[in-house]
Amino acid sequence: MKTSLTLLLFLCCAFAFAQADKDVASQVEKLRLALIDPTIANLSEVSSINLSYGHSSGKLENQAQFIEALVTGASDFATVTFENQTIKVEKDVAIVRHTLAADVLDGGKSNAIKIGVILVWQKEKGQWKLLARQAYKLP
Structure with missing residues (x-):
């Protein structure tokens, strides 16, 4: 009986972590789409009012x-595009790492960039919000 309860608890926890990863991944995808087609509404939806957004x-x-x-x-x-993405969730905080590959328009000219990014997401009122982002140059 004790083994069955332990197994059940383990499965419940595993499901909860898998769901949290899925929820964070969904928010990261919303952020990616909002970078391409930005509006005040979609950017506000994914970001915290306390956001600290660092560029490379x-x-x-x-x-x-x-x-x-x-x-x-x-x-x-x-x-x-976000490449080689990893997500680590710990309670109400998630750390996401990926390589950002993008074409950035500058004065009508397209400029390809590839940078590393770490994102910190925090659950606020049941919703994952981007709390911090730091980009860095890749070696």
Whole structure:
């Protein structure tokens, strides 16, 4: 009987972690799509009001600056893919790592970039929100 309860508890926990990974992955995909087709609504939906958004250049933005840069076209992504993504969930925090490959439009010219990214997501009122992002140059 004790073994059955232990197994049941293990299976419940495994299911909960798998669901959390799936929920975070869904939010990451919403972020990817919002980078390509940004609106105030879709960027606000995935990001925390306390967002700290770091670029590979060292530039830091808060949520309002992050949204403004994308909506106004100051940051203009034609395409974005996330490669080699990993997700680690611990309670109400998730760490996502991936390589971002994108075509960025700059003055009408397309510029291909490939950078490393770490994302920190936190569950806020039942919804995963991007709390922090730091990009870095790949070797």
